[in-house]
Amino acid sequence: MALDHDSVIPIASDADVVIARQLARAMAARLELSSTDQTLLATAISEVARNITTYAQRGEVQLSVIHDDGGRRGIRVIALDEGPGIENVELALRDGYSSGTGLGLGLPGARRLVDDFNIETAPGRGTKVTLVIWERNARVA
Amino acid sequence: MAVPILKQGPFLIATIQAALTDTDVLQLQDDVMAQVTRHRSRGIIVDVTALDVMDSFVSRSLQGIARMTRLRGATTVIVGIQPEVAFAMVQLGMAFEDVLTALDLEEGLALLTRPRKEAVDGGA
Numbered sequence: 001m002a003l004d005h006d007s008v009i010p011i012a013s014d015a016d017v018v019i020a021r022q023l024a025r026a027m028a029a030r031l032e033l034s035s036t037d038q039t040l041l042a043t044a045i046s047e048v049a050r051n052i053t054t055y056a057q058r059g060e061v062q063l064s065v066i067h068d069d070g071g072r073r074g075i076r077v078i079a080l081d082e083g084p085g086i087e088n089v090e091l092a093l094r095d096g097y098s099s100g101t102g103l104g105l106g107l108p109g110a111r112r113l114v115d116d117f118n119i120e121t122a123p124g125r126g127t128k129v130t131l132v133i134w135e136r137n138a139r140v141a
Numbered sequence: 142m143a144v145p146i147l148k149q150g151p152f153l154i155a156t157i158q159a160a161l162t163d164t165d166v167l168q169l170q171d172d173v174m175a176q177v178t179r180h181r182s183r184g185i186i187v188d189v190t191a192l193d194v195m196d197s198f199v200s201r202s203l204q205g206i207a208r209m210t211r212l213r214g215a216t217t218v219i220v221g222i223q224p225e226v227a228f229a230m231v232q233l234g235m236a237f238e239d240v241l242t243a244l245d246l247e248e249g250l251a252l253l254t255r256p257r258k259e260a261v262d263g264g265a
Contacts, residue, residue, distance in 0.1 A: 014163040021194055022160065039193060039225035043233065046196035050163070095234060109197055109233040 011079075012058040017049040020061040027063055028075055033135055041075060041133045044113040047106045048079040048129045056083020056127065066132070074115070074134035082126040089119055144169045146176050151183040152253055154246070157191050166202045173206050174213075182215050184253035188246055190221030200235035207240045216241065220249035 007027070009020040021042040028038040045061065052059040059081025066076045086092045095108045107129070111117040116132035142165060147154045153176055155169065173185060187203060189195065195203075207217040218241045222230070230236070243249040 018160050018162055025193070036225045036228055039223075039229050040232065042194045043196050043229040046194055046198075047233075050196070050198060106197060109235075112232045112234075113229060 007063040009061045009063070010058070011049050011052045011061055011081075014050075014053060017046055017053065020049050020063075021045045024061075024063055024075065024077060027065065028133070031065065031073055031075065031135060033075070033133065037133055037136070040113045041077070041131075044110040044131050044133075045077055045079075047110040047113075048077070048131065051106050051127070051129075052079060052081045052083070056081035059083065059126075068134070072134055074132045077129075077131040079129040079131075080126070085123045085125045085127055086119075086121040087123050089121060093119075144172070146172055148176070148180055148182075151181075152250070153177065153180065153182045153185045154188065155185065156188040159191060160194070161192070161199060163198055166199055170202055170206055170209075174209055177210055177213055177215050184215055185210055185217040186246060186249040186253070187217065187219050188221050188249075189219060189226075190223070190245070192226065193223065195222070195226050195230055195235070197233055197235060200230060200233070200237070204235075204237065204240055216253060218243050218249040218252050220245055 007023060009016060009023060011017065011020060024045050025038045025042045028041050049061055059079065062078040062080065064076045066074050068074070093108050093111065107119070110131065114131040115134050118130040119127065121127040142159050144155050144157050144165065153173065155173060176182065177185060185206070187206065192199070203219055207219070210217045219237070220243045222242060241252060243252050
């Protein structure tokens with residue numbers, strides 16, 4: 001199945017945000033992640049993809065199934081844009097801080113929803129946010 | 142996709158039927174305010190049973206509907222938040238502390254038809 005490999009969703013409108021989270025949920029369902037984890041993943045994607053349309057206008061969301069050394073599977077989400085970047089990442093990850101019109105829950109909220117969270121950004125250099133949700137029980141590889 | 146809003150006596154019932162884009166959510170806010178004004182509604186129920194994601198934007202917009210309609214003297218109840226969605230909302234930091242909620246449409250209507258004082262003070 002195509003979606004069990006990498007999948008790239010261009011993000012340029014609020015409709016694309018919905019498509020990205022629906023594809024991710026379908027991928028998570030195929031990996032048999034719990035419905036709670038599917039929802040956490042879809043919600044986190046909604047937050048980081050909205051950041052793309054709000055601050056960078058366009059970008060993309062990449063979805064992949066990954067494995068760790070123990071054979072445990074997870075879904076990795078990379079939200080990538082070439083927008084203005086974030087000057088103060090520490091501040092952007094603080095609850096309630098927003099440079100836009102939001103509540104400032106986007107990045108800190110997304111971080112709480114997933115297992116692994118990483119952000120690479122610099123002013124003028126775009127933003128790359130990586131999220132991972134792992135399956136809960138290690139599988140025998 | 143536009144959210145249909147049904148008038149039921151002194152109440153409005155907005156039933157979300159599919160995933161909402163941010164544009165749809167803003168439209169819903171406008172539509173509810175317009176109809177509350179037109180019909181002088183006393184209560185509004187927003188049924189979110191069909192939503193499998195309530196991110197910070199949707200949550201904030203529904204909270205906005207509740208606050209705006211309260212200023213018009215009407216009470217809004219959000220009904221049908223799915224268990225997984227509730228879990229994600231709390232993680233996200235959207236606990237809806239000042240918004241009335243009920244399990245489903247029936248419970249929401251019961252909340253609205255309670256004596257007025259109780260319904261208004263219920264979530265505050």
